[in-house]
Amino acid sequence: MPFIKPTYNIDGDVTDIIIETLVADGIRGLIFDLDSTLMESKSGRLTDEVSAWLIKARPHFKMVILSNNKNTAYLEKVKALFDMPVIGYAKKPSRRGFRKAIEMLGLTPTEVAVIGDRPLTDILGGHRSGAKTVLVKILRTINEPSWKTSIRNLERRLIGR
Numbered sequence: 373m374p375f376i377k378p379t380y381n382i383d384g385d386v387t388d389i390i391i392e393t394l395v396a397d398g399i400r401g402l403i404f405d406l407d408s409t410l411m412e413s414k415s416g417r418l419t420d421e422v423s424a425w426l427i428k429a430r431p432h433f434k435m436v437i438l439s440n441n442k443n444t445a446y447l448e449k450v451k452a453l454f455d456m457p458v459i460g461y462a463k464k465p466s467r468r469g470f471r472k473a474i475e476m477l478g479l480t481p482t483e484v485a486v487i488g489d490r491p492l493t494d495i496l497g498g499h500r501s502g503a504k505t506v507l508v509k510i511l512r513t514i515n516e517p518s519w520k521t522s523i524r525n526l527e528r529r530l531i532g533r
């Protein structure tokens with residue numbers, strides 16, 4: 373088990389990320405996880421809170437969504453919903469998808485932050501790609517079954533936050 377610590381460990385969801393901090397630290401691009409980070413899985417719905425945060429963030433960063441999802445029609449919908457490029461079939465934590473996303477942003481890895489809720493996919497993959505990493509909690513608008521929360525907490529303990 374590799375020991376990885378996210379660059380930023382957010383005690384909240386994506387909307388609690390302080391945009392000014394990332395800007396001050398030289399971050400110019402964001403790679404987002406999709407499920408539970410930007411929206412409830414398969415909901416096809418963008419909440420007002422996330423939408424408002426993205427509007428504030430947009431002037432500061434280039435953005436791309438990186439997802440393990442393989443449903444092309446669904447990914448097309450997500451692209452339209454969020455109005456940003458979407459890379460599917462990512463096989464996170466494989467470095468391949470992250471490299472592709474960083475290349476698409478046209479930035480160096482250290483100028484990029486990977487934002488996600490899963491330490492062993494989003495954070496591990498981002499770290500291995502040389503990017504900065506932001507571990508967030510799942511959107512507070514999602515009601516998660518308790519067994520899933522337990523697994524998530526275990527994963528967080530494994531990375532030694």
Ligand SMILES: [Mg+2]
Nearest residue numbers: 405407408489
């Ligand atoms: Mg996720």
